[in-house]
Amino acid sequence: MKHDYIFAGIGLASLMVLDKMLDAKLLESKKILLLESNNKNSNDRTWCFWDNKLGDFDDLVSKKWEQALFINDKQTIECLSDNANYKMIESIRFYNYVLDKLKKYPEIVWKKENFISFEDKGSEVIITSNVAKYSTAIFFNSVFDVSKIEYNKKYPLLKQHFIGWFVKTTEPIFDANYATFMDFSIPQKGNTRFMYVLPFSETQALVEYTLFSANLLQDNEYEEAINNYLKEKGATSFEIIKKEQGNIPMTVFPFWKNNSKNVLHIGTAGGWTKASTGYTFKNTIKQSGRLVLLLKNKTIDFRNFNKLNRFLFYDTLFVRVLYKNNDLGKKIFSNMFLKVQPKKIFKFLDEESNLKEELEIILACPKIPFIRSLLRFKW
Structure with a gap:
C-alpha cells in the first residue's frame, strides 16, 4: 500500500507539523504512517520559550515566569518586557494533546519500528525500517544523526550541553516569579559556562549547568558545579528529585541540502534548532507554518524549502x-x-x-x- 505521508520519528517537529496539518484540514482521507519505536508516554523533556503573555499552546503551559534574569559578576538585569512571559511546556502534555487529536483519524497508523533509510525514486519514496519497507508520496524525516555533521570543518558544531537537577531545598532560596536565563557569575574555565535556573516555588527548582562548547564534560563535572552553586545560594541541604541531561547541536550546517523533491528533513534533522541559542519550540511553530503553506500548493518540491537570510x-x-x-x-x-x-x-x-x-x-x-x-x- 502506498501512503500519502510517512513520518520517521515522532517528537516535537513531527507532531507540530501534524497538528498544523490537522488545523489546515490537510489530513482528510490521507493514508499516513508514523514510524517511532518509543511509546511517547513519559515526560522525556521540557521546552521553554519567551512569548507574549497570551500565546499559542497556553493551555499546555505547566509553568510561566513573569520575569527572567541575566546575571554576571557585576550586574543582574531583568530581561522580559511587561507583555512577555517565559513559559515551560512538558513534553508529555504536548504529546498527549496532538496524539489525542490524531486518534480521530483511523487512517493514521503508528508502527513501533526504527527508521533505517529512504530512497526518493521520483514517483515515490521507499522507506526501510528494521521490520519492513514502505512506499509514500511524501516523506518527513526527523531522525537526527549527529555523526554526519560532527567533523565538518566548514560548518563547525558547537554544542549546548547540560545536566540539570530538579531539587527541593530545606531553606527557601528561590523566587518563583524569576527565572534565570544565564548566570555567568560561575567560573568559566576557558569556556562559555552558565547556570540556568527555573524555580517552581521558594524551595523547588530546576538548576542546570550549561555550556556552549565543542566538547562534553564528564558527568561529575556538571554535578559538582550544580552542588557548589546551590551551596553558594544558601542551600545547606537539598533533595534531588530527578535529573535531566541534554546535548543540543548549535550549527548552521545546510541541512536543507539533504532534502529532495519528495523528502523533507524536519526538526533538528532539518536545521530547525536555532543555531545561536539552541531554542527549538517557537522556531518549530514557524517552520511548521511555512511547511503547511507549501503543502497547500499543487506542486511540491522540498529542494526549495530553505531559508537563506x-x-x-x-x-x-x-x-x-x-x-x-x-x-x-x-x-x-x-x-x-x-x-x-x-x-x-x-x-x-x-x-x-x-x-x-x-x-x-x-x-x-x-x-x-x-x-x-x-x-x-x-x-
Whole structure:
C-alpha cells in the first residue's frame, strides 16, 4: 500500500507539523504512517520559550515566569518586557494533546519500528525500517544523526550541553516569579559556562549547568558545579528529585541540502534548532507554518524549502566566533545585555528585529573576533 505521508520519528517537529496539518484540514482521507519505536508516554523533556503573555499552546503551559534574569559578576538585569512571559511546556502534555487529536483519524497508523533509510525514486519514496519497507508520496524525516555533521570543518558544531537537577531545598532560596536565563557569575574555565535556573516555588527548582562548547564534560563535572552553586545560594541541604541531561547541536550546517523533491528533513534533522541559542519550540511553530503553506500548493518540491537570510548570516558568525574563541561567550552576552534593551535582543533572537536594532546589537559585541570571522565568511 502506498501512503500519502510517512513520518520517521515522532517528537516535537513531527507532531507540530501534524497538528498544523490537522488545523489546515490537510489530513482528510490521507493514508499516513508514523514510524517511532518509543511509546511517547513519559515526560522525556521540557521546552521553554519567551512569548507574549497570551500565546499559542497556553493551555499546555505547566509553568510561566513573569520575569527572567541575566546575571554576571557585576550586574543582574531583568530581561522580559511587561507583555512577555517565559513559559515551560512538558513534553508529555504536548504529546498527549496532538496524539489525542490524531486518534480521530483511523487512517493514521503508528508502527513501533526504527527508521533505517529512504530512497526518493521520483514517483515515490521507499522507506526501510528494521521490520519492513514502505512506499509514500511524501516523506518527513526527523531522525537526527549527529555523526554526519560532527567533523565538518566548514560548518563547525558547537554544542549546548547540560545536566540539570530538579531539587527541593530545606531553606527557601528561590523566587518563583524569576527565572534565570544565564548566570555567568560561575567560573568559566576557558569556556562559555552558565547556570540556568527555573524555580517552581521558594524551595523547588530546576538548576542546570550549561555550556556552549565543542566538547562534553564528564558527568561529575556538571554535578559538582550544580552542588557548589546551590551551596553558594544558601542551600545547606537539598533533595534531588530527578535529573535531566541534554546535548543540543548549535550549527548552521545546510541541512536543507539533504532534502529532495519528495523528502523533507524536519526538526533538528532539518536545521530547525536555532543555531545561536539552541531554542527549538517557537522556531518549530514557524517552520511548521511555512511547511503547511507549501503543502497547500499543487506542486511540491522540498529542494526549495530553505531559508537563506541575514539571520542565518548572524548565526554563522556567532557559532564560528564561539567555536574558535570559546572563552568569549560571557563577554559577548554581557555586552549585549548591558548595552542593548533586552526586548530588542529577544526580537533579534526570534528573527523579528529590524536592521537598526540588529546594528545596535552587532556594535555591542566584541569587534575583532567578529571582523575576523566576517573576513573568512563564505555562504
